[in-house]
Amino acid sequence: MKKWIAAGFVMMLMLCFGKIESIKAAEQKVYQFDFGSGSVEPDYIGVRASDRYNTSKGYGFQTPEHMKDVAASGTGVKSDAVQFLAYGTKSDNTFNVDLPNGLYEVKVTLGNTARASVAAEGVYQVINMTGDGAEDTFQIPVTDGQLNLLVTEGKAGTAFTLSALKIKKLSDQPVTNRTIYIGGDSTVCNYYPLNSSKQAGWGQMLPQFMSKNAFQVRNMASGGQFARGFRDDGQLEAILKYIKPGDYFILQLGINDTNPKNNETEAEFKEIMRDMVRQVKAKGAEAILSAPQGRATDFNAAGEHTALNRWYRASILALAKEEQTALIDLNVLSSSYFTSIGPEKTLALYMDGDTLHPNRAGAGELARIVAQELKKLGVNGF
Template identity: 30%
Template sequence: MASHFKFDFGVGTAEQGYTKITPQHRYDASVGYGFSQVDKVYAKERSEAAALNRDFCIPLDTAFLVDVPDGTYRVSVLIGDEIADTETTIKAGEGRLMVNKQRTSPGHYVRISFSVWVTGGQLRLTVTGRAPRLNAVEIEAAPQTCTIFLAGDSTVTDQPASGYPYAGWGQMLPMFVKQDAAVANYALSGRSSKSFISEGVLDEIWGRIKPYDYLLIQFGHNDQKFDEERHTDPFTTYKETLKIYIDGARERKAIPILVTSVQRRFFEEDGTLRDTHGDYLTAMRELAAEEEVPLIDLAASSKTLFEKLGPERTKDLFMWLAPGEFMNFPDGTEDNTHFQQQGGIEIAKLVYEGLKELRLQPLILYLR
C-alpha cells in the first residue's frame, strides 16, 4: 500500500508527477482512492490560470478517500480560483476540523499543510464551505511527527458526522495545531478514567505513543456515575487511576498533561455557574501538584467563558437545538453537557490557550 500521493483535481491534463482526479473518480478499493459519492462533484477549468491553479473540483456531499497504512500523514492542500471568491472548510476522519472557512480572493491561491493521525487504513478528507475548491492534494507519510494524544469522554471525542452539529473539543483542536504535530483523539463517549483502562483503550495509546509525544487527560464527568464499571472516588481511586496515565506516559518518555473537566451549563439565579464536578476538580489539581504534572484548568477557564456569555448565549455553544434547526435532530434537543460545533471550537480554543500558557518545549512551537 502506497504512502505518498500527489493528486491534481479537475478536468484538464494532469500536472507532471500528479494523478488526475475528475468528478467521475468514485472510490475503488482496487485502486485505493476516490470520492465516496460522485453525484454532486463538479469541476471547472480556467484556461488563463497556470499549472495546478488551472482547474479544480467542487466536491459537495462527499469525501475524498485514500487507502494508507495506519500512522501520521502530512497533507498539503492547494485551494483557489482564478476568477471567483472561495471559502473552504476541510475535515479529516470523523469530522476533525483541519481548515476552517479558508477564503481566497480571485486570482489568489493558498497551500495549507496539516498532519493527520490515521487509523483504520484510510484517510478521509471532507471538503465543504460556501464556495469550496480542491485544486491539488499531496499526502506523505510523516512517522516522526509529534503526536498529541487525547484521553477523555464525550466532551472530548470525535463525534460522528451523522450527529452533526454534535462535537467534542478534541475534534476541533487540530485547527489550532501547526503541520508539525498531529492530534490523535482516543476519547470515547461515556468513559471514565477507570473504564477507559478496563476497556483497553489506554492500551491502544500505549501501543502507539512514542518518546516526546504528549498525552492530554480529561476525565471526571463519568467518574461521578455510581455504576461499578465507571465510578471512582475523588481523593482515592480517581487520583490513583489518573496516576496510571501519568506513570505510563512517563515510562514511555512521553509528557502527560492533566485537564480539569469542562463545566456543564447550569446557572444559579444570580448568573454564576454552578459547579457540578466538585471534589474531582480539587483532586486533579492536587495530583498535578503532587506529581509535578502540567495542568490545564479547563474547569476554571470554561467557567469564566460561560459566565461571560450568560445563560442565553451559552445555548449557542451547547446542544440546544430548535426543532427543525438541524437535519440530524429534527425534534431539537436541550443538552447542558455536550457541545455543538461552535462550542467545540470555543472549548478547543481554551485548551489551546492553556497549552500556550504552559510554555512547554517543543510543544509551544507546534501551536498556531
C-alpha cells in the same frame, strides 16, 4: 518483436480499463481501494469480500470467509462496502496491504454503520465513527512491510463496514509526526461528519487553533468513557504503542466517573489517572491533566458560573501537583468565560435541551480556551 507487441498490447489493456491486479510492480506513493461487489471507481483498485491476500498481488483479506459484500447508501466509492463478520482489535480478519516501511496517512471511508471503530496493527486507530459513509484520517508507521487493518466494534449489534481506503506515503521514516493525543469523554470526542457535525467535542475542534506543521492531533476520546475504561479497554494501549518523546497526552475524565453505574470511587479514579500519567511519562512524553467544564446551568444567584465541586475536580488538581504534571483547569477557565457572556449565551453553546454536551460553537470556544492554556504552558504551534 512479437514479445514487444504482446507486452504493449497488455499495457494498453491495463491503461484502457484502469485495472491494477498487483501493487508489487513498483513502489507507489498513493494506494486506493474500493470495496464491495459494485462498480469500481476510476483510479481505485476494486476489492471484493472474497479476495484473499496473496503475496503476488500484495493485498487482500486474511480470512475472506469472514467477510461479506454489502450495499451502501452513498454514491461513488460509498455505494457499496464489505462487512467484517469477525472483528476485534486482535482479530486476524484483516485487510492486508504490503507496503514499504515508512509513515503513511490512511483515509478510511465506512459504509452504512451506526457506530464503528478502526483498528490496525492490533490497536485502535479511530474511535467510534458514526453515521453512514463516515470518513476520518490517521497516521500510522509501517515497520514490518505490511498494513493490517479492520473495522471493529463501536456499538454492539451493528454492522462494521468499509467502503474505501486511501493510503498515502508521507515519509520513508516509520515515525509519526509530533502528536497531541487526547483522552476523554463525550464532551471531548469526535462527532461525524468532522467538518460539519452539529455536536462536537473540544478535542475535535482543537486542530483549528494549531499550526498543522507543529502537531497532529489524535483524539482517542469516546462518549461515556471513564478512567478505568479508558485505561483497560484499548484506548490507552493505542496511545502507548505510538507516543514518544516530544509528544503530549491531554487527559480529561471525571464526568462519567462520578456515575454510580461505573462503580469507581474518587480514590480509585485518582489512582487510575495516576497510573495513566506515569505510563505516558515512562515513554518520554508529557502528560497534561484537564478538569472538565461544568453544566450550562451552573450559575449562582449572583450571575456567576461555578462548577468547582463537580466531576472529581479536587482529585485532578491534587494529582497534577503530586505528579508534577501540567494542568489545564478548564472547569474554572470555562466558568470565567461563561460568566462573561451570561446564562442565555452560555446555554446557546450547548445542544438543545442538554446542559452538559456542547454544540459545535461551544466546543469551539472550549478548544480555544484549551489552546490558549497550551500556549501558556509553552507548547509551541498555537
